[in-house]
Amino acid sequence: MVQSAVLGFPRIGAFRELKKNTEAYWNGKISADQLLAVGKEIRAHNWKLQKDAGVDIIPSNDFSFYDQVLDLSLLFNVIPDRYTKYNLPSLDTYFAMARGLQRKAAENSKAVDVPALEMVKWFDSNYHYVRPTFSHSTEFKLIGSKPIDEYLEAKAQGIETRPVILGPVSYLFLGKPDKDSLDLEPIALLKSLLPVYIQLLKKLAAAGAKEVQVDEPTLVLDMPKKVQAAFKTAYDAFAAEEGLPELILTTYFGDVRPNLSAIKGLKVAGFHFDFVRDPEQLEKVASILGDKQTLSVGVVDGRNIWKNDFAASIALVKKAIKKIGADRVIVATASSLLHTPVDLTNEKKLDSEIKDWFSFATQKLDEVVTIANAISGKDVSEKLAANALSIKNRKEHEINNDAAVQKRTSGIDDAMATRSSPFPKRLAVQKGEFHLPLFPTTTIGSFPQTKDIRVMRSKFTKGTISEEEYTNFIKKEIKGVVDFQEKVGLDVLVHGEPERNDMVQYFGERLKGFAFTTNGWVQSYGSRYVRPPIIVGDVSRPAPMTVKTSVYAQSLTEKPMKGMLTGPITILRWSFPRNDVPQKTQALQLSLALRDEVQDLESAGIHVIQVDEPALREGLPLRAGAERNDYLKWAAESFRVATSGVKDTTQIHSHFCYSDLDPNHIKALDADVVSIEFSKKDDANYIQEFANYPNHIGLGLFDIHSPRVPSKEEFIARIGEIMKSYPAEKFWCNPDCGLKTRKWEETTASLTNMVAAAKYYREKYAKKD
Numbered sequence: 001m002v003q004s005a006v007l008g009f010p011r012i013g014a015f016r017e018l019k020k021n022t023e024a025y026w027n028g029k030i031s032a033d034q035l036l037a038v039g040k041e042i043r044a045h046n047w048k049l050q051k052d053a054g055v056d057i058i059p060s061n062d063f064s065f066y067d068q069v070l071d072l073s074l075l076f077n078v079i080p081d082r083y084t085k086y087n088l089p090s091l092d093t094y095f096a097m098a099r100g101l102q103r104k105a106a107e108n109s110k111a112v113d114v115p116a117l118e119m120v121k122w123f124d125s126n127y128h129y130v131r132p133t134f135s136h137s138t139e140f141k142l143i144g145s146k147p148i149d150e151y152l153e154a155k156a157q158g159i160e161t162r163p164v165i166l167g168p169v170s171y172l173f174l175g176k177p178d179k180d181s182l183d184l185e186p187i188a189l190l191k192s193l194l195p196v197y198i199q200l201l202k203k204l205a206a207a208g209a210k211e212v213q214v215d216e217p218t219l220v221l222d223m224p225k226k227v228q229a230a231f232k233t234a235y236d237a238f239a240a241e242e243g244l245p246e247l248i249l250t251t252y253f254g255d256v257r258p259n260l261s262a263i264k265g266l267k268v269a270g271f272h273f274d275f276v277r278d279p280e281q282l283e284k285v286a287s288i289l290g291d292k293q294t295l296s297v298g299v300v301d302g303r304n305i306w307k308n309d310f311a312a313s314i315a316l317v318k319k320a321i322k323k324i325g326a327d328r329v330i331v332a333t334a335s336s337l338l339h340t341p342v343d344l345t346n347e348k349k350l351d352s353e354i355k356d357w358f359s360f361a362t363q364k365l366d367e368v369v370t371i372a373n374a375i376s377g378k379d380v381s382e383k384l385a386a387n388a389l390s391i392k393n394r395k396e397h398e399i400n401n402d403a404a405v406q407k408r409t410s411g412i413d414d415a416m417a418t419r420s421s422p423f424p425k426r427l428a429v430q431k432g433e434f435h436l437p438l439f440p441t442t443t444i445g446s447f448p449q450t451k452d453i454r455v456m457r458s459k460f461t462k463g464t465i466s467e468e469e470y471t472n473f474i475k476k477e478i479k480g481v482v483d484f485q486e487k488v489g490l491d492v493l494v495h496g497e498p499e500r501n502d503m504v505q506y507f508g509e510r511l512k513g514f515a516f517t518t519n520g521w522v523q524s525y526g527s528r529y530v531r532p533p534i535i536v537g538d539v540s541r542p543a544p545m546t547v548k549t550s551v552y553a554q555s556l557t558e559k560p561m562k563g564m565l566t567g568p569i570t571i572l573r574w575s576f577p578r579n580d581v582p583q584k585t586q587a588l589q590l591s592l593a594l595r596d597e598v599q600d601l602e603s604a605g606i607h608v609i610q611v612d613e614p615a616l617r618e619g620l621p622l623r624a625g626a627e628r629n630d631y632l633k634w635a636a637e638s639f640r641v642a643t644s645g646v647k648d649t650t651q652i653h654s655h656f657c658y659s660d661l662d663p664n665h666i667k668a669l670d671a672d673v674v675s676i677e678f679s680k681k682d683d684a685n686y687i688q689e690f691a692n693y694p695n696h697i698g699l700g701l702f703d704i705h706s707p708r709v710p711s712k713e714e715f716i717a718r719i720g721e722i723m724k725s726y727p728a729e730k731f732w733c734n735p736d737c738g739l740k741t742r743k744w745e746e747t748t749a750s751l752t753n754m755v756a757a758a759k760y761y762r763e764k765y766a767k768k769d
């Protein structure tokens, strides 16, 4: 019998139970015990679901209250002193590291004021992990028991599980040195970290775990030699110990071939590879297996929602069997299912024809089991036939075959992707157009999405208020935001995006070629979940999407109003893309739709237009080389197709956040002004790289993921720090990103302080002239 395995299951609950309760805990509405109980319920539910589906190998320790990498930092005592010094309960230290904590002194507690650790993209996904942050004083110690507790918890429920932990090399390589230890290379800490892993693995074995899934996803990245060599050091050390569980070295999200020498010969029980992302690697990776090592064949996509093509998957698994024999092959999900929505059966509104093309995490359980059963010779013919029919219906559907869109896309040329004048000339005319002061201040677009806004939106969606009532409400919100910005003294205003549930969904809903779920949530970070639209066919824009709103907002102020759009790459990346045409084609179709929107905005009098591309960086293929260069080319081309149809006087902005951005990657976009997340960057060299960027930049001055409010002095100090290597004439002042997740109180205070700091420098530099 070929076994089926799942690498991880979404932990947010079928109806976002985790979010609701975590936030209730943060707001003091439920106790820590109540929150812990919710976690327990979700885990129990997920395990049972997998058991009932017939999955043979079920994961544990894939649950997390915020992030699995942060869990490990807490487990291993990788907690910078700035968090421990308050002696908070461990759950609160955990959340303080995740999102910062600012609390006034109370009767029996001291004031707390500490920013969050850095949060970065998990590989090329839209999930974010909290970056392990090491210093010379880091002392690895096993100070918790989460993986063991959760293993035992499942066992008590009668379910044997395979615990999942992030492996030592990936854990270190994904981390960074803390501010006070910049000379530290995390990988150099391997020797002192290994004993703690060993201790943990022994405890898992003692609890009864026979096998542990050790994730080493960095194997799909380019790694320095030292890091490659670390695999042998680490896994030899494990192999030398008695009494450890068997280890399945697990990789996902790409091609492992360039790093095969790093894992060849390691004495682990088996390997897992992602063959959805790269089926080509099968031949080569199978060849490194020792006689007894198992091969876990990842064929069910953990990153997308398309129904598995059983015929293709079965063929692939059979190929693996041909190489190494059926007894050593396991059929698995390609990666954790964390990145897919929980359950398709909760979708009541999807068109049934299209719904039949999808499969969410719960359905994927059945897919893994069915493929394993088919391989084992069980009769699953009905399921196979139904699957083949769905695949065929999708291919032939008209939504995938829009001739007009396809023709326009293939007609894109260089002229469409180039602005009429180069930046210096545009800059000169834009100066005359906008008369902005030095250190112009702006925000990234969204303002607090208050409860009021959410309530009204949901009433409107449910039909309990009329369109007119809703529109009036949105107008009132916009007016509030505009008045607020005037009062605070910002220079380039925004309308605040109250009408947008989400920056991608909003556009998807107005474009042809998209489908939406009502409950298809996926964790982005912590308690923030997104509900990605699904690109189901060729994309086009039936009508203007934002023009009315921006024109209304502009009518309320003399200051420039920024039109606000989401860029082609971000719409593509934050949707579930099609898997039947290249991503480039999908991006170009989107760019044409946006190009029409940009031009309509310009004609309607909106002369500053921001096209957000926060996902540009995450779309970057994980390894250097041809694929990456090609991506950078078509990504930049899509942005320029969207934004190059305007006059020189129109100022094009773009915005990037979430990831370490290479300034070279954004040059080719040729935006007039870019704003980027920067508040947690300390590296002077990195700032220098941006100083060399030719166009104008706003380096984000405060962290919008945290409720913490920097003082005017802190802003002044921060700007001063950046100014050491950054020219005043290019300097824009703005937050890291939109303010939608912040409260008004925090927003008011932060922006007031930021504007005061900008004015301080404005005066200082004006005097110099």
Ligand code: MET
Pocket: 444, 445, 446, 503, 564, 612, 614, 655, 657, 737, 738, 739, 740
């Ligand atoms: C994740 S980038 C967000 C940009 C968007 N304009 C906002 O302000 O929310």
Ligand SMILES: [Zn+2]
Pocket: 444, 614, 655, 656, 657, 658, 736, 737, 738
């Ligand atoms: Zn952003």
